Amino acid sequence: MPSNAAKRVRQLTKLIREYDSAYFGEDRPKVSDSTYDALFRELESLEKAYPELLDPDSPTQHVDFIFDTRFQKRRHLKSMLSLTNAMDERELHEFDERIRKHTTPEYYTELKYDGLSINLTYQNGVLTGATTRGDGVMGEDITHSARTLSSIPLLIKNAPPLMEVRGEIVIPIEAFKKLNQEGANFANPRNAAAGSMRLLDASVTKTRPLEFFPYGLGGFEGTPPKSMVELHAFLKKCGFHLDTYRKLCHSIDEVQAFYETYKAKRPFLPFEIDGVVVKLNNLELAASLGSTARAPRSMLAYKFEAAVVTTVLEDILVQVGRTGVLTPVAALCPVKVGGVTVQRATLHNTEEIERKGIAIHDLVAIRRAGDVIPEVIGIIEQAPNRILFTMPATCPCCSTPVVKKSEKQHICPNSSCEEQVIMRITHFADQLQIDGLGEKTIRLLYAHKKLKSFPDIYKLTKKDCDLPGFAEKSISQLLSAIEKSRTQSLDRLIMALGIPLIGQTTAHTLAQHFHSIKDLLHAPKEALLAINGLGPESADSISSVPDKKNIIALAALFQHPVQQKTLAGLLFTLTGSLQSLTRDEARTRIESQGGAVSALSKKTHYLVIGADPGSKLDKAKSLKTPCLTEKEFLSLLDST
Numbered sequence: 001m002p003s004n005a006a007k008r009v010r011q012l013t014k015l016i017r018e019y020d021s022a023y024f025g026e027d028r029p030k031v032s033d034s035t036y037d038a039l040f041r042e043l044e045s046l047e048k049a050y051p052e053l054l055d056p057d058s059p060t061q062h063v064d065f066i067f068d069t070r071f072q073k074r075r076h077l078k079s080m081l082s083l084t085n086a087m088d089e090r091e092l093h094e095f096d097e098r099i100r101k102h103t104t105p106e107y108y109t110e111l112k113y114d115g116l117s118i119n120l121t122y123q124n125g126v127l128t129g130a131t132t133r134g135d136g137v138m139g140e141d142i143t144h145s146a147r148t149l150s151s152i153p154l155l156i157k158n159a160p161p162l163m164e165v166r167g168e169i170v171i172p173i174e175a176f177k178k179l180n181q182e183g184a185n186f187a188n189p190r191n192a193a194a195g196s197m198r199l200l201d202a203s204v205t206k207t208r209p210l211e212f213f214p215y216g217l218g219g220f221e222g223t224p225p226k227s228m229v230e231l232h233a234f235l236k237k238c239g240f241h242l243d244t245y246r247k248l249c250h251s252i253d254e255v256q257a258f259y260e261t262y263k264a265k266r267p268f269l270p271f272e273i274d275g276v277v278v279k280l281n282n283l284e285l286a287a288s289l290g291s292t293a294r295a296p297r298s299m300l301a302y303k304f305e306a307a308v309v310t311t312v313l314e315d316i317l318v319q320v321g322r323t324g325v326l327t328p329v330a331a332l333c334p335v336k337v338g339g340v341t342v343q344r345a346t347l348h349n350t351e352e353i354e355r356k357g358i359a360i361h362d363l364v365a366i367r368r369a370g371d372v373i374p375e376v377i378g379i380i381e382q383a384p385n386r387i388l389f390t391m392p393a394t395c396p397c398c399s400t401p402v403v404k405k406s407e408k409q410h411i412c413p414n415s416s417c418e419e420q421v422i423m424r425i426t427h428f429a430d431q432l433q434i435d436g437l438g439e440k441t442i443r444l445l446y447a448h449k450k451l452k453s454f455p456d457i458y459k460l461t462k463k464d465c466d467l468p469g470f471a472e473k474s475i476s477q478l479l480s481a482i483e484k485s486r487t488q489s490l491d492r493l494i495m496a497l498g499i500p501l502i503g504q505t506t507a508h509t510l511a512q513h514f515h516s517i518k519d520l521l522h523a524p525k526e527a528l529l530a531i532n533g534l535g536p537e538s539a540d541s542i543s544s545v546p547d548k549k550n551i552i553a554l555a556a557l558f559q560h561p562v563q564q565k566t567l568a569g570l571l572f573t574l575t576g577s578l579q580s581l582t583r584d585e586a587r588t589r590i591e592s593q594g595g596a597v598s599a600l601s602k603k604t605h606y607l608v609i610g611a612d613p614g615s616k617l618d619k620a621k622s623l624k625t626p627c628l629t630e631k632e633f634l635s636l637l638d639s640t
């Protein structure tokens with residue numbers, strides 16, 4: 001066991017204890033939820049990897065709660081546990097796989113409200129107690145506050161002799177803002193809800209528009225509901241308010257769709273939510289699966305990514321792209337966003353930097369959503385030693401004087417600029433899916449003069465690759481990946497050439513019309529202009545490709561698969577509702593032509609947009625995924 005693992009476990013334990021005490025004891029979190037989750041998960045995984053480091057007193061085993069002496073302590077009939085978090089689709093599927101070992105599940109999905117978790121005790125239908133979660137075993141008595149909420153019934157008819165109802169106290173976002181305008185100083189709605197419930201003076205609590213949403217039962221004497229669906233009906237009958245944002249899902253894909261829907265609706269909901277909760281519908285089975293020290297095995301908190309965090313902008317670097325465009329890039333003090341450490345983020349161009357008023361050393365807000373490249377969204381605080389950014393007058397790579405094309409665009413006009421060459425080769429290898437030939441390897445081979453152009457890739461030998469940092473196995477894997485790339489499709493090769501203005505959709509169209517790179521590059525302009533969807537600028541761009549002879553020679557090395565006219569290898573994502581065919585029909589047609597339907601990611605080739613598209617459209621824009629209308633999609637299907 002490395003000694004640094006033990007050291008890190010100690011560090012994490014100390015930090016998490018400190019944050020737990022601020023969060024639970026003072027309603028005043030010290031760090032964002034995403035930072036807390038990341039630290040917690042890091043500790044969990046270290047404890048898993050090195051079980052000898054697992055202290056029974058570790059915060060992963062129980063929450064260190066500091067009780068507020070203003071309140072009486074009360075014991076819950078049954079412990080109040082927490083939930084296991086999933087941060088992405090992969091983790092959702094892992095949960096599903098774990099459950100599938102026991103049953104073919106139906107899942108009940110609900111919103112994960114971000115508020116104060118409480119436990120209500122009813123004896124013969126009378127509300128006799130309300131407690132905060134506390135340390136999970138004991139909570140703080142806040143019965144006086146709970147009695148002021150209209151959404152908490154004081155009396156339930158036909159209730160069992162004894163039951164605990166658990167749920168979340170929330171406050172509308174608007175009410176939270178209003179409270180702060182009136183002089184309160186809550187960090188977020190969750191703290192406003194918790195702070196309002198943990199008051200001694202219930203007459204103040206009564207003035208706050210708090211709402212209780214039940215999500216489960218604790219101790220129960222009698223016959224409890226057998227499923228989440230039955231539980232829902234039972235709680236409703238008891239007089240609780242249940243939102244309509246819940247669903248019985250028959251597959252994990254339906255769960256994913258529920259998640260996507262509420263991720264898109266989240267900004268429009270009156271209350272804060274931080275994810276959805278996935279629960280096994282069958283409660284008897286759920287009970288038989290039991291729980292870990294912290295959380296039931298039958299449930300999962302599928303959390304939305306905390307998209308925004310703050311960090312220090314340490315420097316602004318200038319990156320030279322394959323077309324010579326200079327892009328300012330933020331060098332950030334490393335920060336975790338949604339479980340991933342981010343150190344670089346795009347700043348787009350100088351105009352953007354000015355518009356956002358950012359300077360080096362400032363504290364900035366950054367966003368990362370899904371696969372999208374992290375982005376600096378704005379300034380949080382100016383630094384006293386801030387340095388304003390100006391675009392250099394000469395290329396940072398080859399020192400050629402920079403040309404200002406517009407307020408937004410500065411370029412290095414030297415197409416032999418090393419950075420441009422390296423980035424062109426990187427793009428080429430990426431498009432042709434040459435595994436093992438990433439930017440780092442290309443830089444290494446370039447530095448050793450083994451790789452200076454596209455054709456050089458196909459001349460690489462074992463000896464050329466015999467460089468420090470290259471293992472023998474990875475050399476042979478690289479060489480076979482290069483060999484394999486020669487059978488990539490024509491549209492991928494067109495894309496790989498990096499012809500300005502020619503994106504995936506156009507490359508696909510061009511590959512339909514021309515059978516070789518030679519035909520394409522020799523095509524008269526009129527022939528190009530006759531192609532549906534190809535504008536004069538794109539046609540010009542193709543006609544003026546430099547060094548045609550060498551490109552044609554390179555293309556001669558390729559043996560494209562014969563069946564050009566299929567959707568083979570193309571990944572589609574569908575969003576919104578299609579008018580002329582159902583999603584299942586669309587999927588069948590895509591698959592019958594060799595394509596596939598999957599979740600939206602960097603790898604998606606086309607997003608097909610139906611009526612009322614969801615948030616996928618925004619994501620597609622930031623990923624620059626080509627979008628097809630239903631009509632375009634149908635004609636693509638018909639043309640193949």
Ligand code: IVH
Nearest residue numbers: 081082083110111112113117168215277296
């Ligand atoms: S079920 C064993 N359902 O999330 C705990 N919890 O991160 C069972 N929460 O402590 C909880 N919405 O305070 C459940 N629909 C929901 C919820 C929900 C919010 C809170 C709850 C829990 C925390 C865990």
